[in-house]
Amino acid sequence: MSKRDYYEVLGVSRTASSDELKKAYRRCAMKYHPDRNPDDATAEASFKECKEAYEVLSDDSRRRMYDQHGHAAFEHGMGGGGGGYSDDMGDIFGDIFGNIFGGGGGGRGPRRGADVGYVMELSLEDAVAGIEKRIEIPTLDSCAKCKGSGSADGKLHTCNTCHGRGQVRIQRGIFSMQQACPHCGGRGQSIENPCGDCHGQGRIEGSKSLQVKIPAGVDNGDRIRLSGEGEAGPAGSPPGDLYVEVRVREHEFFQRDGDDLHCDVPIRLGQAALGASIRVPTLGGDVELKVPAETQTGKVFRLRDKGVQSVRSRRPGDLYCRVVIETPVNLTNEQRELLQKLETSFTGEHASRHSPRSSTFMDGVKGFWDRMTSS
Structure with a gap:
């Protein structure tokens, strides 16, 4: 089956920028990652397909070659650094066509x-x-x-079954095909005095x-x-x-997304309302994060270059800190009284000034029930 176009695999245009390629790869990798799809061979194949596409398109020189020659750029030794592709394709073609037509892999030499x-x-x-x-x-x-020969005395003899060819022809109805000689295992030579250590296997x-x-x-x-x-x-x-x-x-604190890291940072109610300077951990040590006054829970702060340094581009990713406001627990009587006074101060005609989201929510609920009762 022919390979799909790499741009189609990632779902991007042929003019996609490096950032667009990176985002598309992340979406694809997260969707098909084996950890998220255990025992799903189709998802694993899609994950490998995405990874292969991104490895080519994220490299400027390889991308230019792919745009010019397509998948053929990495077959039969083309492409310089793309040895992994030519080796794999060569093995596949050698195995298939060598066995069918009796070429034994042509000039490929002994099977590795x-x-x-x-x-x-x-x-x-x-x-x-x-x-x-x-x-x-x-x-x-x-x-x-026996130095890998399989022979105790180093003597190898031409196989009498395949006559040294390493393959035999089998006729099945109108079809004739070649396969490895069952007597010598495709070597073309037989051993009369097998090595005692490896029993003639050479390994x-x-x-x-x-x-x-x-x-x-x-x-x-x-x-x-x-x-x-x-x-x-x-x-x-x-x-x-x-x-x-x-x-x-998995890490107890950070979640990784490509070269970026994500984490939740708990803060107190007073810190969110009044603003605060807090210390947050990074993989390189603690850093200061300034939380402005009136910060709402779920607010995400970006710390540039505090993520992972890419193994390919060597550019560092970012750290995204999501603040989560914690409800205070184990309150003393004095703290309860202070919170009660604070809560009481929010009542009255100007209460909506202090809780804009809550007021908007309640207005939406009221409008919803008005529409329900009028329909």
Whole structure:
């Protein structure tokens, strides 16, 4: 199935600005994120599609190439830094057309080892600041005794079933197709004296410890590729890659939206009414937030550059503080009397001056009931 146009995936025009692309990606990512759609393969595919589209269009050079050549810009080695795309497409075409027409992948050489995935959980602080962590992964390593050949004496013989081609032709009715030789596993060579350590497989199960450097600013779903750290390939062929996928744990105070952070800041009634200067936490330490007089609950204040520094653009996001007025509890008798006096002072003909939203609400309710009784 052909890929959808990247602009269509994000729902933006071809002249969309970088900010418009960023907002569109956030909407798409939040809608389809696997954490919000557990066990939903369709949503996961849509999330990956959005991520791929944004990674290309958010990069100016790659976007120019895409606008000029479309998806072909990242196939067959075009596109310079887009190696991930050409590698993946090459593997797909090699597997399909090589097996059908007997080409064995053409000049691609021996089949490489499998890629390995590893999920790394991080705190928000570590994801924002970057970190180096050592991980332990199970893997298939090349057998040291036979050096990956699978043969105890190093002697390999031409397979009698496929005659060294590595593939056999199977006739099914009017269809004829090629598949890997079941006798030699596609090697084209057979082993008469298998290695005792790997039993002729050329690989043995093992594990290895790796130091992984996570760059600052990573987010959920970001992947770090470690070339050649996957499983060893069969018959001494090149190893696959290791992909470390980042999962960021929920934070007790901050919620992340791309490069921006959001938080709720509780304030007292008096602070909201009279104004106050309060300290609010950021990932870089406490900062001062000035709350003007007569601030209403739900008011959002923006602290520029106090969010997350983007792993791609290196520009910091912002911190959005939403103030929430707390109802006082555990009052003393004196505090109760003071609040009662304050409440009493709000009554009378000028009470609406002090509670404009409440007055507007009550007027709306009265108008609603008047319309109901007159209909």
